[in-house]
Amino acid sequence: MAADTSFEDDKLDEAIFNDDLLANDGDRNKFGDGFKSIMHVLDDTRLQAHFHRYKDLAGKAKAASHRSGAWAIGLGTAAILLAGTEIITDYYNPFVTARLGESTTNVVLFVLAVGAAVCGIASVFVGRMGVLIGKRKRNWLHNRFMAEATRQFHFQSMIAHLPDILASLQGTDDPAREKAKEAFKGKRNEWFSEFRSGFAGHIGPMFQRVVDLSELDGWWHGNKEIPDMGGDHPELAPLFKAYRMLRLEHQHKYAKYKLQDDHRILSAFPRQQAAVLRAIATWGIGALFTIHILLLVSIIIVVLMSAKEFGNTFSPWSGLLNGAIILIPVIILATRAFEDGLLPETEVDRYERYEAGTAALLRQFDTSKTQAEKLVAMRRMEQLAFDEMVDFLRANNRAVFVI
Numbered sequence: 001m002a003a004d005t006s007f008e009d010d011k012l013d014e015a016i017f018n019d020d021l022l023a024n025d026g027d028r029n030k031f032g033d034g035f036k037s038i039m040h041v042l043d044d045t046r047l048q049a050h051f052h053r054y055k056d057l058a059g060k061a062k063a064a065s066h067r068s069g070a071w072a073i074g075l076g077t078a079a080i081l082l083a084g085t086e087i088i089t090d091y092y093n094p095f096v097t098a099r100l101g102e103s104t105t106n107v108v109l110f111v112l113a114v115g116a117a118v119c120g121i122a123s124v125f126v127g128r129m130g131v132l133i134g135k136r137k138r139n140w141l142h143n144r145f146m147a148e149a150t151r152q153f154h155f156q157s158m159i160a161h162l163p164d165i166l167a168s169l170q171g172t173d174d175p176a177r178e179k180a181k182e183a184f185k186g187k188r189n190e191w192f193s194e195f196r197s198g199f200a201g202h203i204g205p206m207f208q209r210v211v212d213l214s215e216l217d218g219w220w221h222g223n224k225e226i227p228d229m230g231g232d233h234p235e236l237a238p239l240f241k242a243y244r245m246l247r248l249e250h251q252h253k254y255a256k257y258k259l260q261d262d263h264r265i266l267s268a269f270p271r272q273q274a275a276v277l278r279a280i281a282t283w284g285i286g287a288l289f290t291i292h293i294l295l296l297v298s299i300i301i302v303v304l305m306s307a308k309e310f311g312n313t314f315s316p317w318s319g320l321l322n323g324a325i326i327l328i329p330v331i332i333l334a335t336r337a338f339e340d341g342l343l344p345e346t347e348v349d350r351y352e353r354y355e356a357g358t359a360a361l362l363r364q365f366d367t368s369k370t371q372a373e374k375l376v377a378m379r380r381m382e383q384l385a386f387d388e389m390v391d392f393l394r395a396n397n398r399a400v401f402v403i
Helices: 011-017 025-032 038-041 044-092 091-099 102-132 133-160 161-166 174-199 203-211 234-258 272-304 312-341 344-367 369-399
Strands: none
Touching: 025 038, 038 161, 038 174, 038 234, 044 102, 044 133, 044 174, 044 312, 091 102, 091 133, 102 369, 133 161, 133 174, 133 203, 133 234, 133 272, 161 174, 174 234, 234 344, 234 369, 272 312, 272 344, 312 344, 344 369
């Protein structure tokens, strides 16, 4: 979706992919020289402030939501491991009692049982109340939705209000052209005020319409038709160039960036996350299979060597092997819980579709002969960006960190 929807909110993403709105002095300097004639269209301080407000809120809420998810999985894992430890401790009760005493052993068993119960209850509470339907997750997705809708409004304006943009570039002399630009800015402020008022007090319901796939189509302007400009206009050439660079190329590069592998265990990139989680699960299954083989072989050897002494010979080891059999599935279960919360495979699929879609639209835009044909590609890009955002919001609205 738009630049940082996956909206990952780390500093590296911001440095590379949040310059499309020209919200920073460095961005203005980088693009200003090439697009001086249309900077009044590209540089909208009110819109930039609005976007960053919601993006920053979304970043904080996302971090808090994922922390709650990690706690939920950690507590659930602890509950299972404590319960397993209680069983193993009770299995070795004579050995433990001989070294700790009966009263101390009973206290240890009681603490393990209570700890398992408390961690299990806390896991469900944190996971279900703190992430699935909690305020933090709602804040993250609602603010992310608002930030991306603002970004979409900005680029859709270049299509919906193209006649007004053209008028702002015309004039017999510099004072006339400057007056036309100021008139455009006044109209733009009115359009943005209407956009904001449409969301005021209704972010939640509008978000719900998006995730429910209702009639909301993400076109944030009154007129949905592509304007008929009556032919090409040389004055608009910088605008089409800017749209290609800041929207089409920008989004295509972002999708490719998110599909990279950084070969880190704790990675922010979904493809690497999926690979790490898959490797852990595969290792766990292999280890579990190996332990069961060892268990079976050990039983056979002990029986053949000393059938009468089977209980005394094998019992001290069986508890440890059974403990490993409990531990490994817990690791696999925790891995699956992180997959359900982070959705790395879903994210990879989403970015692959978006990368392919933006690449196709770049080709369509570049091969278009007229500005009217380029407008068609731009309109399709805006629909693609909205659809990609919907995919993100729907998937993460269902995601849950619970073991």
